[in-house]
Amino acid sequence: MTDDRVCAVIPARGGSKGVPRKNLRMLGGEPLVARAVRTLAGTSSIGSVLVSTDDAEIAAAATRAGARVVRRPAELSGDEASSESAVEHALGHLASLGIVPEVTVFVQATSPFIRPSDVDRAVALVRSGECDVAFSAVPADVHLWRRGTDGPEGVNHDAAV
Numbered sequence: 001m002t003d004d005r006v007c008a009v010i011p012a013r014g015g016s017k018g019v020p021r022k023n024l025r026m027l028g029g030e031p032l033v034a035r036a037v038r039t040l041a042g043t044s045s046i047g048s049v050l051v052s053t054d055d056a057e058i059a060a061a062a063t064r065a066g067a068r069v070v071r072r073p074a075e076l077s078g079d080e081a082s083s084e085s086a087v088e089h090a091l092g093h094l095a096s097l098g099i100v101p102e103v104t105v106f107v108q109a110t111s112p113f114i115r116p117s118d119v120d121r122a123v124a125l126v127r128s129g130e131c132d133v134a135f136s137a138v139p140a141d142v143h144l145w146r147r148g149t150d151g152p153e154g155v156n157h158d159a160a161v
Contacts, residue, residue, distance in 0.1 A: 004047045004048050004094070004099045004101055005047060005102045005103070006045050006047055006101060006102065006103045006104075006123055006127070007047060007048045007050060007094065007099075007103075007104055008046050008048070008049045008050065008104070008105040008106075008107055008119075009050045009051075009052060009090045009091070009105070009106055009107075010033065010036050010050070010051045010052070010062070010067070010108070010109050011051075011052045011053075011072075011083040011087060011090075011106075012051050012052065012053045012055070012058050012109050013052075013053060013054050013055065013058075013072065013077050013081070013086070014053065014054055014055025014057070014058055014077075015054075015055075015077065015078070015079070017079060021057075022109075022110060023053075023058050023109045024057055024058060024061060027112050030065075031058075031061045032109045032110060032112055033061050033109040034061045034062065035109070035112050036107055036108075036109040036111075036112065036114075037049050037051065037062055037066055037067040038065055038066070039107075039112075039115070039116055039119070040105070040107060040116070040119065041065070041066050041067075042116040043116040043120050043123070044116075044120055045119065045120045045123040045124065045127075046105060046123070049066065049067040050067060050069070050070050050090045050093075051067045051068070051069050051070070052070045052072045052076075052086040052089060052090045053071070053072055054072045054073075054074070054077035059071070070089065070093045072086055072089060073089070076089055083108070084106075087104065087106050091104060102127065103123055103126050103127055105119060105122070105123065107119075111136075114136065118136060121134075122134035122135075122136070143155075143156065143157045144156045144157075145159075
């Protein structure tokens, strides 16, 4: 029996407009979703890893890597569905089994360089009460764009510079 006081949820739907099949893209000889599962399984703080998906191939890769799979319903699988809705659905599934984690770790499969020690540190901060929530971020010097009325326009920069 696993210790479900701390669980991790990886939302990994099959469809993507930007990068098709991105959660199955290979990195270091394994699919991104499997890499995320392996990383989380390598922590000392996480009792179970769930992958929320609507895709049979992603489910198979996640299961092979050691995750529990939660089948995501169609209404949570489209482009408009948020990752948070997938996490909420997965937690609802656990609750239906009588499992209510103290801490939930939300990890994107497309963030492949998370270290188990960093996850353990974040979980410890939350479990100790020192923090209500912890998240990771990295600085990025990127130019963001959006569709404007006259074509592409800069969001965080002057497009003319």
